[in-house]
Amino acid sequence: MQGQEKISSSQCLLLFITLVTATAVLFVPAITAQEARQDGWLSALVFSTLFALLVAVICTSLGLRFPGRTVIQYSPEILGRFLGKLAGLGYIFFFIHINSIIVREFGDFLTTVFLPDTPIDIFVATLLLLGASAVRNGLEVIARMNQFVFPLLLFSYMLIIVLVARDMDLHNLLPVLEGGIGPVLKGSFSLSAFRGEVCLILMLLPSLNNSKEATLTTVKAVIWIGILLTVDTVATLAVFGPDITSVQVFPFLNLARYISLGNFVERIESLVILIWVAGVVVKVSLIYYVAALAAAQWFNLREYRPVVLPIGMLIGVLSIIGFSNSRELVEFIAKIWPPYGFSFELILPTVLLLAAMLRKKGGTRDAQKTRPASD
Amino acid sequence: MYPRLWKKFTSLARYMKKPLETQEIRKENEVEQPISPNLDNNISMLKDLFQNCSDVVFREFTLGTRKPVRATLVYIDGLCEADKINQHILKSLMLEADLSTGNLSLDKSLIQTVRKRLLTIGDVKTTKMLQKIVTYILSGDPGLFLDGCATALIPNARGWESRGVSEPESETVVRGPRDGFTENLRTNATLLRRRIKTTRLKFEAMEIGLLTKTVVNIAYIQGIANEKVVEEVRNRLQRIDVDSILESGYIEELIEDSPFSIFPQINATERPDRVVSGLLEGQVAILVDNTPFGLLAPVTFPQFLQAAEDYYLRYPLVLFMRLLRFVSLNISLLLPSVYIAVTTYHQEMLPTPLLISIAAAREGVPFPALVEALAMEFTFEILKEAGVRLPRQVGQAVSIVGALVIGDAAVTAGLVSPAMVIVVSLTAISSFTIPNYTGSTTIRLLRFPIMLLAGTLGFYGIMVALMALLIHLCSLRSFGVPYLSPLAPLSLRDLKDTFIRVPWWAMFTRPRLIGTREPARQDYISRPGPGRGKTRTKPTPYSEGGHRNAGPREDFQ
Numbered sequence: 043m044q045g046q047e048k049i050s051s052s053q054c055l056l057l058f059i060t061l062v063t064a065t066a067v068l069f070v071p072a073i074t075a076q077e078a079r080q081d082g083w084l085s086a087l088v089f090s091t092l093f094a095l096l097v098a099v100i101c102t103s104l105g106l107r108f109p110g111r112t113v114i115q116y117s118p119e120i121l122g123r124f125l126g127k128l129a130g131l132g133y134i135f136f137f138i139h140i141n142s143i144i145v146r147e148f149g150d151f152l153t154t155v156f157l158p159d160t161p162i163d164i165f166v167a168t169l170l171l172l173g174a175s176a177v178r179n180g181l182e183v184i185a186r187m188n189q190f191v192f193p194l195l196l197f198s199y200m201l202i203i204v205l206v207a208r209d210m211d212l213h214n215l216l217p218v219l220e221g222g223i224g225p226v227l228k229g230s231f232s233l234s235a236f237r238g239e240v241c242l243i244l245m246l247l248p249s250l251n252n253s254k255e256a257t258l259t260t261v262k263a264v265i266w267i268g269i270l271l272t273v274d275t276v277a278t279l280a281v282f283g284p285d286i287t288s289v290q291v292f293p294f295l296n297l298a299r300y301i302s303l304g305n306f307v308e309r310i311e312s313l314v315i316l317i318w319v320a321g322v323v324v325k326v327s328l329i330y331y332v333a334a335l336a337a338a339q340w341f342n343l344r345e346y347r348p349v350v351l352p353i354g355m356l357i358g359v360l361s362i363i364g365f366s367n368s369r370e371l372v373e374f375i376a377k378i379w380p381p382y383g384f385s386f387e388l389i390l391p392t393v394l395l396l397a398a399m400l401r402k403k404g405g406t407r408d409a410q411k412t413r414p415a416s417d
Numbered sequence: 418m419y420p421r422l423w424k425k426f427t428s429l430a431r432y433m434k435k436p437l438e439t440q441e442i443r444k445e446n447e448v449e450q451p452i453s454p455n456l457d458n459n460i461s462m463l464k465d466l467f468q469n470c471s472d473v474v475f476r477e478f479t480l481g482t483r484k485p486v487r488a489t490l491v492y493i494d495g496l497c498e499a500d501k502i503n504q505h506i507l508k509s510l511m512l513e514a515d516l517s518t519g520n521l522s523l524d525k526s527l528i529q530t531v532r533k534r535l536l537t538i539g540d541v542k543t544t545k546m547l548q549k550i551v552t553y554i555l556s557g558d559p560g561l562f563l564d565g566c567a568t569a570l571i572p573n574a575r576g577w578e579s580r581g582v583s584e585p586e587s588e589t590v591v592r593g594p595r596d597g598f599t600e601n602l603r604t605n606a607t608l609l610r611r612r613i614k615t616t617r618l619k620f621e622a623m624e625i626g627l628l629t630k631t632v633v634n635i636a637y638i639q640g641i642a643n644e645k646v647v648e649e650v651r652n653r654l655q656r657i658d659v660d661s662i663l664e665s666g667y668i669e670e671l672i673e674d675s676p677f678s679i680f681p682q683i684n685a686t687e688r689p690d691r692v693v694s695g696l697l698e699g700q701v702a703i704l705v706d707n708t709p710f711g712l713l714a715p716v717t718f719p720q721f722l723q724a725a726e727d728y729y730l731r732y733p734l735v736l737f738m739r740l741l742r743f744v745s746l747n748i749s750l751l752l753p754s755v756y757i758a759v760t761t762y763h764q765e766m767l768p769t770p771l772l773i774s775i776a777a778a779r780e781g782v783p784f785p786a787l788v789e790a791l792a793m794e795f796t797f798e799i800l801k802e803a804g805v806r807l808p809r810q811v812g813q814a815v816s817i818v819g820a821l822v823i824g825d826a827a828v829t830a831g832l833v834s835p836a837m838v839i840v841v842s843l844t845a846i847s848s849f850t851i852p853n854y855t856g857s858t859t860i861r862l863l864r865f866p867i868m869l870l871a872g873t874l875g876f877y878g879i880m881v882a883l884m885a886l887l888i889h890l891c892s893l894r895s896f897g898v899p900y901l902s903p904l905a906p907l908s909l910r911d912l913k914d915t916f917i918r919v920p921w922w923a924m925f926t927r928p929r930l931i932g933t934r935e936p937a938r939q940d941y942i943s944r945p946g947p948g949r950g951k952t953r954t955k956p957t958p959y960s961e962g963g964h965r966n967a968g969p970r971e972d973f974q
Contacts, residue, residue: 172884312876
């Protein structure tokens with residue numbers, strides 16, 4: 043099943059950057075500013091980066107102990123059959139669930155700002171259909187798609203930052219660390235959980251054509267994401283100030299709305315949304331792929347393609363009935379999402395890694411003994 | 418109901434997969450009958466086969482040797498050069514035979530003597546099989562039967578009326594060679610050979626089509642083209658089992674990677690210079706007899722935006738032209754959809770004065786923008802199609818009807834808004850800047866589903882369509898090469914010939930995925946300028962330790 047499709051380290055790097063920034067850029071300034079006020083950029087730059095680095099290092103060192111296999115395949119070996127399969131099931135649920143949250147978020151976003159009269163089901167369905175067709179075509183296609191989309195994302199991102207530069211007032215960022223380190227830490231919780239999505243490397247590691255570079259690639263991705271999100275937060279805070287930023291839902295979009303050039307280039311947020319749609323398609327496809335792959339491996343299927351549509355159904359239904367309104371989603375993301383995300387992104391991999399080290403399962407990183415595939 | 422339907426479906430599928438019964442013609446082709454030593458037997462058999470073929474000529478004569486030998490020349494009138502038949506076959510055999518054979522005994526080696534001493538023709542083949550000689554006769558070679566010989570001679574005297582080399586009509590250039598392929602395979606191969614003078618240029622011949630027996634040539638430069646691709650092309654061509662190949666389009670459809678895709682995965686071109694530049698980059702060309710279109714594979718999507726002229730004009734101009742073409746591609750794909758989306762869903766995106774003028778123009782129009790756009794675009798397609806099909810003499814009528822009736826009168830009558838006419842004309846014109854005909858038609862066709870999505874979901878619909886398109890393009894491959902390369906997978910080095918074309922002195926390498934065998938194109942010394950006359954030697958990055966020309970490369974052996 044795996045082993046046929048390989049992506050390069052640079053493709054993986056770009057995938058991770060799109061994976062996190064595609065959605066995070068839109069609302070990160072707001073969620074960090076709610077707690078950390080004008081120090082929101084510190085949350086983005088320091089604490090969430092540290093957390094994501096921890097995730098990256100733990101997940102890759104866990105994965106590198108078992109070359110050529112995914113977390114679904116090696117967790118039974120570490121924890122024993124029952125607990126290991128349970129952990130695998132947990133991951134499948136986690137992937138499906140976060141994907142449904144992203145789809146829902148995306149749908150809510152579009153119904154709010156773009157096409158208010160269109161039912162959310164339409165957005166969910168089209169997004170998942172696109173995702174399904176990408177997933178059926180495989181990881182390589184998703185990676186290539188991203189190589190096409192990523193420059194557009196980066197370009198539109200930089201365009202907005204450059205065009206609002208004249209409205210920025212960096213005094214809005216002062217005073218630094220007014221309330222001490224506490225609020226900054228609090229402000230980075232939710233963001234950290236989003237950035238911990240790089241834990242997908244647990245499933246993607248066998249698909250890298252140079253798995254030795256996995257740690258470096260993931261760390262690079264985390265740092266790049268940190269820089270992009272920090273610039274984003276700084277720009278938003280500098281333009282709007284902490285008060286206005288914290289009450290907005292999608293501050294970056296309002297930033298785009300703010301642009302007015304020669305009375306002609308106005309309201310370019312529609313174009314921004316469009317390019318962001320492309321990013322979200324990549325993001326959803328990637329997590330969707332990982333979910334399908336995980337499910338197929340959990341059931342010991344030879345091919346993941348038969349489970350693509352059922353998984354898509356689950357994601358779609360979960361995203362529609364999971365939350366009764368968009369306020370509930372916001373609450374979920376603020377309150378439940380951080381501990382929920384931490385447990386799968388950091389705690390469970392740590393437990394697996396410790397257990398593997400204690401029980402001496404899997405090769406060390408240097409030895410990389412290739413074990414027989416069947417166990 | 419559902420299982421029954423399923424059963425029906427599977428039985429239908431099974432029926433379609435069932436091998437067809439071997440037919441008479443197929444059996445006839447597999448017959449292998451040797452030529453008999455008796456001339457009369459052979460002739461009567463041939464006359465049987467060529468019954469009612471009034472274009473076949475049986476010329477019976479006697480060899481002018483000391484000991485007369487009866488002979489018969491069989492050929493098809495019009496497929497052979499009469500001059501060659503008369504001067505080099507009949508005259509040599511009948512009048513001059515005695516001079517050159519003299520006292521030689523002819524009993525044992527008649528065939529060899531005739532071949533070596535009498536026939537003054539370049540290429541003379543021999544065969545012992547009747548079916549084979551029939552095929553040769555049908556291809557235009559005369560068959561020479563001698564009494565007492567179980568072997569027939571086939572002197573090459575092919576020659577028939579064909580169109581001369583003329584300017585290719587579907588790909589015109591301002592600057593560049595004006596010769597185009599013709600219907601004659603040999604002429605086409607010559608056009609390539611005249612441009613590449615190396616023994617590495619190969620033409621592998623094969624015959625495809627049960628009845629048409631069309632000659633197909635695989636052309637490639639050994640050492641530059643990837644052998645795996647050549648092998649794949651060869652295999653795919655050999656797998657073809659159809660009764661006829663009338664145009665290279667048949668071959669194209671029979672060997673492409675994704676038969677259900679709307680995108681062309683093989684480039685068809687009328688220009689020999691284009692084929693040659695493809696060969697030099699490592700592509701494989703397929704030339705088909707009776708077709709003025711050569712095929713090039715593997716191909717990538719950006720290549721459909723490259724015109725032959727891009728390589729002859731100065732490179733700064735090319736940058737501009739490629740940019741223009743890229744913008745036109747987007748216009749022809751998206752402009753009507755964007756117009757629909759903006760006027761229907763996203764009016765806020767337009768500056769107010771522009772919005773007002775569009776709204777004022779649309780005021781009297783009775784249709785929603787989607788219907789208006791679909792109708793107008795469809796009308797344009799009709800005009801275009803009519804323009805191609807109409808006899809030249811009535812071509813004027815189309816332009817009058819198009820410009821006056823549909824353009825002007827429709828606006829005056831208030832059926833469509835002037836803005837829509839502008840949108841449609843701009844779209845139409847833009848689509849013709851795409852140098853490849855198939856490519857531009859594909860883009861124009863794709864416009865319609867995107868328009869429908871734009872009419873239902875606005876910009877989001879356009880984006881959904883584009884993403885679906887992107888997913889499809891990313892999954893396509895042409896003979897193993899990703900269709901969107903060098904964009905995705907990204908190859909920075911190959912961007913030198915995608916949106917820009919670097920000057921020729923900086924074109925150091927061939928495309929990474931196509932020309933893998935011999936990546937280096939030239940050395941770093943070609944850059945012109947005063948004082949640069951002397952040759953600098955600098956190792957190329959692709960040869961390890963030493964100059965590229967220092968000796969034969971190992972993999973060339």
